[in-house]
Structure formats: C-alpha cells, structure tokens
Amino acid sequence: MTTSVPAARQCRTTPPPPSMLDRMTLIMDCFYGRAVRLSIEDVARATRLPRSTTHRILVDLVRLGWLAQTPAGYCIGSRALSFGNDGGHGRLREATAASLHDLALRTGMVAHLAVLADADICYLDKVGGHFAAKVPSWVGGRAPAHSTALGKAMLAWLPPEHVDLQVGGAMTRQVNRSGRRLETLHQELARIRGRNGLAFERDECFPSVAAAIRSAEGPVAGISLCGKVDAQLERVAPLVARVAKEASIELFGERRAIRPRHYRPAPELPETWSPEAMNSLLAVGSGGNWM
Incomplete structure (x- = not known):
C-alpha cells in the first residue's frame, strides 16, 4: 500500500x-x-x-x-x-519521550526508540543513566535488524516476503560471522508473534527486550530496554509491551492491527516466564488483542 x-x-x-x-x-x-x-x-x-x-x-x-x-x-x-530528515519521526520521539525516561528510571536500564532503515535499525532516541555510556548505541546510529531485539520486534509484523527482501541480502553476507540463517529468523519471528510481539535478544553483550509500535498497516517503530548480562528481562518485558501499546494508541488510535493470513503459526516457546511477568503480560494484552 x-x-x-x-x-x-x-x-x-x-x-x-x-x-x-x-x-x-x-x-x-x-x-x-x-x-x-x-x-x-x-x-x-x-x-x-x-x-x-x-x-x-x-x-x-x-x-x-x-x-x-x-x-x-x-x-x-x-x-x-x-541528516535530520526524519520523515515525521519527530512525532514518534515526542510521543514516547516521557515513557522512555520513565522506563529507564523504573528499571535502571537503557531505553531505546528505533525505526527500520533498509536492513538495519536506526536509533531515534536513547535514554539511561551512567550505564548508557557503556552501551554502544547512539541517536542516528544503526545496527543489523535481524540480530537485535528492536529489529526483530518490527520484522515480526512484516509479511515473510518483505522480511526476505528487507534483510535477506544482509544476512547472506553475514551468515558466516553471525551463524544466523533466514529460515531461523522466520522461526524467531513466529515465536515473537506468539508472545504478543515481545522480542528478546540474549546473545548480545547487553541483553534486551523490545516491542513494536504499530499502526493498522504494520510496524512503525520499536521500543526496547537493554541491560547488563544478568538482566531479568522477563520482569521488565510487560513494561515494554505496555509502553508500546500506549504509544500505538496515542499515535494511531485504538484499533486492531491487521495480521496477514500467511503468517506462520508460532512454535513452542522456549522461554520460562515467572508467574508475575506472565500475569502482567496477559493483563497488557487483554484489552482488545492489540498486538
């Protein structure tokens, strides 16, 4: 469209x-x-x-x-x-600025806002305390979409053929170094959809959890929390999901996003969730199945 x-x-x-x-x-x-x-x-x-x-x-x-x-x-x-031609991304930053600061203050982790840019993600905002200086990301900087929680949170809501076009070439060039293959990525994206859009990345030096901000047409941006190696991502995941939901509603209204028919079903989920985190996650998704 x-x-x-x-x-x-x-x-x-x-x-x-x-x-x-x-x-x-x-x-x-x-x-x-x-x-x-x-x-x-x-x-x-x-x-x-x-x-x-x-x-x-x-x-x-x-x-x-x-x-x-x-x-x-x-x-x-x-x-x-x-170069600052943000294609309207100023509105995204404005809509999420307070929530990113709140996430960083409540968790002691680093909060990011990013959008897809070709095969990469492009960071629009980064909020955190002293720990933020140790995280190798910066506003305007980029990272491979297929190897970051932020990127996968957004890719999960694109049609599979769009994912292939968006990141397939980059993955082919990097497969010997990253060990990731396109089929494995599609399996990960199916699991993310099965978790109501929550994406985890634990192979990085700084593990993170992310969720997409979505309109009815698809993913628009992503929000993540990034922490130290021992970060308990499941405990903060519901907070990320809630902020992404609130930003989606503020920007695009209370409406269901379209889920294309050809999405593959989600396989069994390997992650272990605490009862508290799972209850919070279900509470986030209960009001209209927004993801």
Missing part, C-alpha cells in the same frame, strides 16, 4: 527543472510526513518528470541511501535519517 501525494503537492504549474540536482531535490521533497511510501507513478505525477527519468533518479537515490525501496513503495532512507 502506498501513500498518495496530496493534491497540493501534485499541482506543479511550472515545467520540471533541467538540473539533475534540482530534479533529485524535487523528488526528495515528495517524501514528507510519517511513514510515507510512494510508487514511481506517485513521484512522477507529483514532480511532472517523465517516468523513465523518475525511475533512473530513484535508483540512484536508493543506491546512495537517500531513499529505500520496499514492497510497499519508496520511502526515506538511512542517509536522509542521519
């Missing part, structure tokens, strides 16, 4: 500029607001550029990282994110 360009952006009365730099800027100006996804036709219509010219420039912008191509269309890329 693409997000069409509003009429105000389609009503160009002057001919397109001859300069390639001007044309690239004209195309980049089409990508505004939250989670915009545009097709080639959308961009060509908005800029009044020939379709062949539009396609050629889009290919170059994707290659350079200014834009990213997904099955849902073109969107803002990781390089544009790092």
Whole structure:
C-alpha cells in the first residue's frame, strides 16, 4: 500500500527543472510526513518528470541511501535519517519521550526508540543513566535488524516476503560471522508473534527486550530496554509491551492491527516466564488483542 501525494503537492504549474540536482531535490521533497511510501507513478505525477527519468533518479537515490525501496513503495532512507530528515519521526520521539525516561528510571536500564532503515535499525532516541555510556548505541546510529531485539520486534509484523527482501541480502553476507540463517529468523519471528510481539535478544553483550509500535498497516517503530548480562528481562518485558501499546494508541488510535493470513503459526516457546511477568503480560494484552 502506498501513500498518495496530496493534491497540493501534485499541482506543479511550472515545467520540471533541467538540473539533475534540482530534479533529485524535487523528488526528495515528495517524501514528507510519517511513514510515507510512494510508487514511481506517485513521484512522477507529483514532480511532472517523465517516468523513465523518475525511475533512473530513484535508483540512484536508493543506491546512495537517500531513499529505500520496499514492497510497499519508496520511502526515506538511512542517509536522509542521519541528516535530520526524519520523515515525521519527530512525532514518534515526542510521543514516547516521557515513557522512555520513565522506563529507564523504573528499571535502571537503557531505553531505546528505533525505526527500520533498509536492513538495519536506526536509533531515534536513547535514554539511561551512567550505564548508557557503556552501551554502544547512539541517536542516528544503526545496527543489523535481524540480530537485535528492536529489529526483530518490527520484522515480526512484516509479511515473510518483505522480511526476505528487507534483510535477506544482509544476512547472506553475514551468515558466516553471525551463524544466523533466514529460515531461523522466520522461526524467531513466529515465536515473537506468539508472545504478543515481545522480542528478546540474549546473545548480545547487553541483553534486551523490545516491542513494536504499530499502526493498522504494520510496524512503525520499536521500543526496547537493554541491560547488563544478568538482566531479568522477563520482569521488565510487560513494561515494554505496555509502553508500546500506549504509544500505538496515542499515535494511531485504538484499533486492531491487521495480521496477514500467511503468517506462520508460532512454535513452542522456549522461554520460562515467572508467574508475575506472565500475569502482567496477559493483563497488557487483554484489552482488545492489540498486538
């Protein structure tokens, strides 16, 4: 599903500029607001550029990282994110800032907010005390989506073929080093959906738990808590789930997210939950099955 360009952006009365730099800027100006996804036709219509010219420039912008191509269309890329063109991510940071601070204060752990950027996650916010300086993440920095709790929390709510396109190439290049394979990742994502969207990563130096902020169309961002090696993730997992739910409702309203029919069923879950954590988790998910 693409997000069409509003009429105000389609009503160009002057001919397109001859300069390639001007044309690239004209195309980049089409990508505004939250989670915009545009097709080639959308961009060509908005800029009044020939379709062949539009396609050629889009290919170059994707290659350079200014834009990213997904099955849902073109969107803002990781390089544009790092230069402050956040594609509406300021609203995400505003909606979650207080909750991230509260999570960090209540748990003594480091709270993150991130979005998917090609095969990576891009950190939008990081909150924590003195311990935060030891965690090798920074606002604007990136990490592989397939090997982080934040990335997997978001990937779990994408169609499998979208996951393959998003991270398959990166995993193929890194498989000898990471030991992870695409089929194993899909099994992990099924388990995450079986846990109402909670993703755990215990193989990192700093274990973490994450959940996705979701609209009816799919994942928009992710929130996580990251702690020391002995962190009891199950105890704080319900807090992460609750914050993600509240942010989803604030941003997109109280509505169920669509669960595609072709999602694979979740296998048996290997994690052991404390009764307290499980009760809290069930309480979070009881009001309308939001995840």
